[in-house]
Amino acid sequence: MTTFLLVLDLAGTFVFAISGAMAGVRFRLDLFGVMVVSLVAATAGGIFRDVLIGAVPPNAINDWRYIVVSVAAGLVAFRWHTAIERLRQPVLIFDGAGLALFAVTGTARALNYDVEPVGAILLGVLSGVGGGALRDILVAKPPTVLRSELYAVTAMAAAVVVVSGDLLELPPRPVALIGAGVCFALRLAAIKRGWELPSPR
Amino acid sequence: MTTFLLVLDLAGTFVFAISGAMAGVRFRLDLFGVMVVSLVAATAGGIFRDVLIGAVPPNAINDWRYIVVSVAAGLVAFRWHTAIERLRQPVLIFDGAGLALFAVTGTARALNYDVEPVGAILLGVLSGVGGGALRDILVAKPPTVLRSELYAVTAMAAAVVVVSGDLLELPPRPVALIGAGVCFALRLAAIKRGWELPSPR
Amino acid sequence: MTTFLLVLDLAGTFVFAISGAMAGVRFRLDLFGVMVVSLVAATAGGIFRDVLIGAVPPNAINDWRYIVVSVAAGLVAFRWHTAIERLRQPVLIFDGAGLALFAVTGTARALNYDVEPVGAILLGVLSGVGGGALRDILVAKPPTVLRSELYAVTAMAAAVVVVSGDLLELPPRPVALIGAGVCFALRLAAIKRGWELPSPR
Numbered sequence: 001m002t003t004f005l006l007v008l009d010l011a012g013t014f015v016f017a018i019s020g021a022m023a024g025v026r027f028r029l030d031l032f033g034v035m036v037v038s039l040v041a042a043t044a045g046g047i048f049r050d051v052l053i054g055a056v057p058p059n060a061i062n063d064w065r066y067i068v069v070s071v072a073a074g075l076v077a078f079r080w081h082t083a084i085e086r087l088r089q090p091v092l093i094f095d096g097a098g099l100a101l102f103a104v105t106g107t108a109r110a111l112n113y114d115v116e117p118v119g120a121i122l123l124g125v126l127s128g129v130g131g132g133a134l135r136d137i138l139v140a141k142p143p144t145v146l147r148s149e150l151y152a153v154t155a156m157a158a159a160v161v162v163v164s165g166d167l168l169e170l171p172p173r174p175v176a177l178i179g180a181g182v183c184f185a186l187r188l189a190a191i192k193r194g195w196e197l198p199s200p201r
Numbered sequence: 202m203t204t205f206l207l208v209l210d211l212a213g214t215f216v217f218a219i220s221g222a223m224a225g226v227r228f229r230l231d232l233f234g235v236m237v238v239s240l241v242a243a244t245a246g247g248i249f250r251d252v253l254i255g256a257v258p259p260n261a262i263n264d265w266r267y268i269v270v271s272v273a274a275g276l277v278a279f280r281w282h283t284a285i286e287r288l289r290q291p292v293l294i295f296d297g298a299g300l301a302l303f304a305v306t307g308t309a310r311a312l313n314y315d316v317e318p319v320g321a322i323l324l325g326v327l328s329g330v331g332g333g334a335l336r337d338i339l340v341a342k343p344p345t346v347l348r349s350e351l352y353a354v355t356a357m358a359a360a361v362v363v364v365s366g367d368l369l370e371l372p373p374r375p376v377a378l379i380g381a382g383v384c385f386a387l388r389l390a391a392i393k394r395g396w397e398l399p400s401p402r
Numbered sequence: 403m404t405t406f407l408l409v410l411d412l413a414g415t416f417v418f419a420i421s422g423a424m425a426g427v428r429f430r431l432d433l434f435g436v437m438v439v440s441l442v443a444a445t446a447g448g449i450f451r452d453v454l455i456g457a458v459p460p461n462a463i464n465d466w467r468y469i470v471v472s473v474a475a476g477l478v479a480f481r482w483h484t485a486i487e488r489l490r491q492p493v494l495i496f497d498g499a500g501l502a503l504f505a506v507t508g509t510a511r512a513l514n515y516d517v518e519p520v521g522a523i524l525l526g527v528l529s530g531v532g533g534g535a536l537r538d539i540l541v542a543k544p545p546t547v548l549r550s551e552l553y554a555v556t557a558m559a560a561a562v563v564v565v566s567g568d569l570l571e572l573p574p575r576p577v578a579l580i581g582a583g584v585c586f587a588l589r590l591a592a593i594k595r596g597w598e599l600p601s602p603r
Contacts, residue, residue: 347435
């Protein structure tokens with residue numbers, strides 16, 4: 001993994017850990033329960049991705065930086081959760097940032113392991129949504145990925161940007177930032193405006 | 202994977218995707234939610250199987266045919282769900298067909314990767330029940346594998362047929378079809394007649 | 403895996419299978435449902451561990467001894483569940499024994515696969531808590547790992563003992579037994595006295 005991707009991946013780990021800790025606090029868990037949900041939210045997406053491409057043991061387990069970042073974020077959120085709550089939808093906003101970052105790094109990492117373009121997009125989406133889905137299952141909420149406006153579509157947008165950039169041989173760093181930016185902006189807009197897809201009649 | 206097994210595996214993907222989409226429609230998800238449940242139901246069993254035998258990235262992620270079949274089946278079910286609903290228990294019937302097909306292909310694929318006979322049976326059962334179990338968890342239903350009459354036993358019947366055929370060196374194609382046929386017939390009979398196993402007093 | 407570790411791992415499989423069967427009986431599942439929960443509780447932690455270190459197919463699937471031990475324990479618990487119920491908290495007590503044994507074997511196995519110390523501790527904890535968490539999700543209970551007094555901390559204590567012993571090059575067998583003993587004693591004390599961690603205000 002390049003240093004650039006590692007930085008994005010650690011940033012995604014940080015924000016997902018906060019989203020997980022906030023979900024645990026709202027579910028009235030004790031300190032360790034909050035840390036477990038935080039760690040699961042922060043690492044599950046990357047673990048799924050690494051297992052599926054055969055990169056074992058996964059970075060999130062074998063690289064101490066992931067663990068330190070994740071635990072630190074969880075402790076910060078546990079300590080200052082009342083301040084973080086003042087953001088309007090803290091779980092969703094931190095989740096959206098993590099979704100954008102992990103969709104990008106997951107897609108790029110799959111491409112580095114010679115996964116086909118369509119498979120790389122799927123893995124990017126799975127990396128993005130996996131941690132949040134498991135977080136929601138742990139705190140007995142219906143996973144946002146099923147219920148929420150265009151959630152997985154925004155992750156797919158980021159993955160498509162990264163795969164397109166790779167096929168067109170564009171420079172990977174700006175492409176990654178654009179992909180993550182597009183995804184996060186779409187997600188914030190979807191949260192704010194309540195965009196929805198058609199439901200079955 | 203031989204062409205014959207691939208065809209059975211894609212057929213299983215198709216029917217599981219329909220079962221997943223119908224479960225999503227009943228849960229009143231929007232289009233993307235329905236597609237997510239459909240994709241999970243269609244691919245999770247095969248992904249579990251491939252990860253457990255070390256065949257990564259799994260076919261269901263890295264082979265575009267699985268993705269196309271799964272998405273097409275999901276869209277068909279979303280568009281024509283009222284027609285499909287006229288079948289008496291559409292989720293269970295399509296699920297039963299997928300169970301039969303995946304139990305057979307899962308067992309055969311495990312044998313091809315030199316898994317021991319008992320392990321191959323377990324992997325066949327897991328391939329068969331995995332997608333449906335995750336589908337049910339996503340739409341907050343108790344998994345059929347826990348609640349339903351002889352569900353996992355029918356998958357095991359298919360797996361035992363395939364392993365026995367392999368040990369006796371019988372021709373694999375008719376054995377596979379017999380295994381899938383036995384499993385599907387048992388499952389339909391169990392649904393219709395409400396067969397049950399003993400419960401604890 | 404050394405014979406010593408194998409014996410501990412099979413003992414953990416046995417007690418987790420009993421905890422799973424008792425949870426299934428309480429959830430009023432039929433025989434096969436009980437066996438499924440029993441098998442999941444007994445094998446999921448080890449399967450997670452083996453997949454994450456790349457030891458596929460996992461022992462719990464490819465070694466008939468795990469399957470025989472797990473099925474035998476499930477049948478015993480199904481048949482004599484009224485006698486086992488007379489223990490005050492049978493699911494929790496057998497779960498605690500499994501937690502202690504799997505935390506130790508999981509950590510030791512990760513070290514044997516050259517996982518870093520912190521990663522080995524995480525894998526030990528995951529091996530210990532994985533089967534019980536999946537068992538609880540299957541019977542629709544909030545996972546003990548989230549709700550209960552110091553649950554994951556006791557698994558971590560066992561893992562830290564094993565990793566410390568390894569770093570200090572102490573003889574592995576007594577270290578493993580001490581680790582498991584510490585964890586089980588802490589867990590029993592936590593169950594009995596209701597120890598708790600701080601909750602968010």
